Amino acid sequence: MDDSVVVSLDWLASRLDDPAVRIVDVRDAWEFDGIGHLPGAVNVPFDSYRDESDIDRGTLPGAEAFADLLGNAGLSPEDTIVAYDDTHGVFAARFVLTALEYGHEDVRLLDGDYSAWNREYETTSETAAFEPTDYDPDPLSPEESPLVSYDAVADALERDAVVVDTRELEEFEEARLPGAVRFDWREVVDDETRRLKPEAELEALLAAHGITPDREVVLYCNTARRISHTYVVLTALGYEDVRFYEGSLTEWLANDGEVETGPVAASEGE
Structure with a gap:
């Protein structure tokens, strides 16, 4: 399994102190705050990167809207992003696809969800603080896009x-x-x-x-x-x-x- 696409729990656990590896939790805010989350994770809920109006290529939110989300979460285009949820990765995979479509080069899916992590590693209720960034998206061209x-x-x-x-x-x-x-x-x-x-x-x-x-x-x-x-x-x-x-x-x-x-x-x- 290519770890440039999907990473194991152990892979991520060994990099929790690496500032270049950023963790994105796509669960609802009440789950992130009330149940706990992975150390250092930021919350970008699934509903925040959907476009119900269907204006921009189906349910994708649009490059600028998505860039605003990532910037507000303190993420940069150079970061290695690892996304997870608590639903076998299906919502996190949607984040991965969206980030790739809008030009984030290094975004990966955690193999295993919050529940899998919680069986082996510690979680936290503390919210990490990150300074907002000016995230500049680089959407794929139609020829590049899947x-x-x-x-x-x-x-x-x-x-x-x-x-x-x-x-x-x-x-x-x-x-x-x-x-x-x-x-x-x-x-x-x-x-x-x-x-x-x-x-x-x-x-x-x-x-x-x-x-x-x-x-x-x-x-x-x-x-x-x-x-x-x-x-x-x-x-x-x-x-x-x-x-x-x-x-x-x-x-x-x-x-x-x-x-x-x-x-x-x-x-x-x-």
């Missing part, structure tokens, strides 16, 4: 791309993109340890669904939250041709895109 549009996804359906639906079974059966493979994002997480499964197990699991590094992969869900986690995991495993359909099924249906319904045994890797 985000793809409705038209690009429609084109991918005509090729040998594997289109991956990361939602739950009942959602998948209600409506899905034509030929989509269902791969629940939670399949990569070990429920007992709350960490990612071993790399070899992940590769075998993905291959059983036809999701292999040699293929073009297009990810979607409903509103692009759950695919963030799958995107980060695939990237950490070395997949190079992974596309992220930000509009997901919500946009697809709004554009009257063709869908399939009902059960498909083959899509479950059977």
Whole structure:
């Protein structure tokens, strides 16, 4: 697993005193303050980096708005950021994807969430103080970005791309993109340890669904939250041709895109 993308609890624990490594907790403020958090973490709640108005590329908040959030948290473009939540990393992965899209070069997902950390390391209720910064974003160009549009996804359906639906079974059966493979994002997480499964197990699991590094992969869900986690995991495993359909099924249906319904045994890797 590439530690430039996903880092272990031990990796982070050994760097708590490194001022270049900054920890971002994306849980709600009441959890951060009332339950506790990792030492030195700053709170950037999930709802603060979503744009419900859908003005700027789906639910992304916009480069300037996101830069303001990071600046107010005392973060700089040169920092190594490690994000975590307490939901197996799905909300933190959305932060990672957003930061990458807006040009932060070194942002990583913690392998394991708050609960996993709390089993092995100390937490705190003390809030670290950081001076605000003037964060200057550098958004990726359309050519650099993994985000793809409705038209690009429609084109991918005509090729040998594997289109991956990361939602739950009942959602998948209600409506899905034509030929989509269902791969629940939670399949990569070990429920007992709350960490990612071993790399070899992940590769075998993905291959059983036809999701292999040699293929073009297009990810979607409903509103692009759950695919963030799958995107980060695939990237950490070395997949190079992974596309992220930000509009997901919500946009697809709004554009009257063709869908399939009902059960498909083959899509479950059977």
